[in-house]
Amino acid sequence: MEEPARVSFRDGRLASRKAEEAACRRFQAALWLEKMSGPLGLPSEPTEQQFVSCLRNGLVLCNAINKIQPGAVPKVVQNQSNGLTWENQTPPAYQYFENIRNFLVAVNEFKIPSFEASDIERDNLEAGSVGKIVDCILGLKAYHEWKQFNGGNGPWKYMKSPMVSRANSIISSNMSGKGSSVKCLDMSATSERQPTIKIVDQTSEDFLVQAIADCLFNSKENIDQRIFDSWHNGTMGSVELFNKVISSCKQDQQEIKALLSRTKQEFASFQSQLQKDLVQLGFQIQELSSAAVGYHRAIKENRNLHNMLQELKGNIRVFCRVRPTFVSEEKCLIDYIGGDGTLIILDPFKTQNARKVFQFNKVFGPHVTQEEVYRETQPLIRSVMDGYNVCIFAYGQTGSGKTYTMCGPNTGSAKDVGINSKALNDLFQISCTRDDMNYDIHVQMVEIYNEQVRDLLIEETSTTKYPSMPHFGFLCFKQLFLDYDKPI
Ligand SMILES: Nc1ncnc2c1ncn2[C@@H]1O[C@H](COP(=O)(O)OP(=O)(O)OP(=O)(O)O)[C@@H](O)[C@H]1O
Secondary structure (H helix, E strand, C coil), X not given: CHHHHHHXXXXXXXXXXXXXXXXXXXXXXXHXXXXXXXXXXXXXXXXXXXXXXHHCCCHHHHHHHHHHCCCCCCCCCCCCCCCCCCCCCCCCHHHHHHHHHHHHHHHHHCCCCCCCHHHHCCCCCCCCHHHXXXXXXXXXXXXXXXXXHHCCCCCCCCCCCHHHHHHHHHHHHHHCCCCCCCEEECCCCCCCCCCCEEECCHHHHHHHHXXXXXXXXXXXXXXXXXXXXXXXXXXXXXXXXXXXXXXXXXXXXXXXXXXXXHHHHHHHHHHHHHHHHHHHHHHHHHHHHHHHHHHHHHHHHHHHHHHHHHHHHCCCCCXXXXXXXXXXXXXXXXXXXXXXCEEEEECCCCCCCCEEEEECCEEECCCCCHHHHHHHHHHHHHHHHCCCCCEEEEECCCCCXXXXXXXXXXXXXXXXXXXXXXXXXXXXXXXXXXCCCCCCECCEEEEEECCEEEECCCHHHHCCCCCCCCCCCCCCEEEEECCECCCC
């Protein structure tokens, strides 16, 4: 909870420092203008209003620039109301326009920061406008000093340094009331436009330290706030502050160096670790991709083997299903059901050769479930999904159990559903598990009865009940076509 208060204090302090800085620069500009153009009648610390009013007719500015470079403003319109001070004069409009405009043209030629003519208008002191005028005058001052110092040789470049400006301002104002010099401080290293500055006594040195301390205060970021608080409260002097800040900076510098070296080491170790991980990852991806290739190869092989097995089992397979005997039926004729597909039927009306032997791929007895029957046909469904054509159909006389086998009884139980539904379930399930293929499934269900083909999936015909069937021959059969397009 202490942090916001500290920030707020800091911001307030910064704003007041900035205002102080702007005032110092203004005083410095006024002082220099007086030096160039003679007394202006301004107080030693003029307000923004006073400062701007004094410059409004353009005479002071034109005279100053003409002193630096004679003829910079060729024609200066003089004030007609001689004897009046800046406070009670009202310059004619033409003076204002002519002098200020000519001054600004000259200033632009010197490549000095300029301002707008409107910045100097009466009652139009917007935030920052006076600052621009002051910057321009101090730029002119710097240009003048550069000219004096270098004789106008070499390239001229304007540089604004708040620190030097503020220090100079304090020193200059301090110097104005002091006598001969005691110490000499060369500031030329910090500003090329700044000639040697003479510090007159210990108080001036204190001012210099104070100015540096101010600048440190303004630019502080990571320095312990308590140091500045002590200085602000007056419990610590500027020199002590300066020393503490410098030693604190040194300490910070050491810490930053150590941190930098640690960070570099950590970064290097992370980098080498990352490279190792990337190499490892590369190996793993390679392994995975070769495993995936192997997996796909195995699946393909497996499919081929599966279909080969189906072919070996026979492309046409005939199964026989014996339904349970009805109560109305006299006797069961089944004599023997073999596991190898043998079925022996006993004819009760014959005494000789009463047994008849039939051979099928498989014979399902009366008590075999729907699931067991379907299990024999299920591998063919997988072959369908591998692109093979498959047809399953039931054949037999009426009442022999074709509908029961293919569609199932209407019990509502899932285990009783016939081959049709079980096959479709498998088809959809396999198509969902195989991501590498897209399947397009079409279903058709027809009945051929008395040589008439009826579509059993059309509602009106599907409700039609079969007529009673004659008990002869193989006239009636149901056929299930499972037409599947080959995998895309
Ligand atoms: N395996 C079985 N277990 C129990 N009941 C069965 C079995 N097979 C057939 N049935 C019964 O026998 C009767 C006749 O069966 P189903 O209707 O399937 O014969 P179908 O061959 O389709 O006759 P149709 O050609 O006249 O349509 C039905 O009542 C059915 O429930």
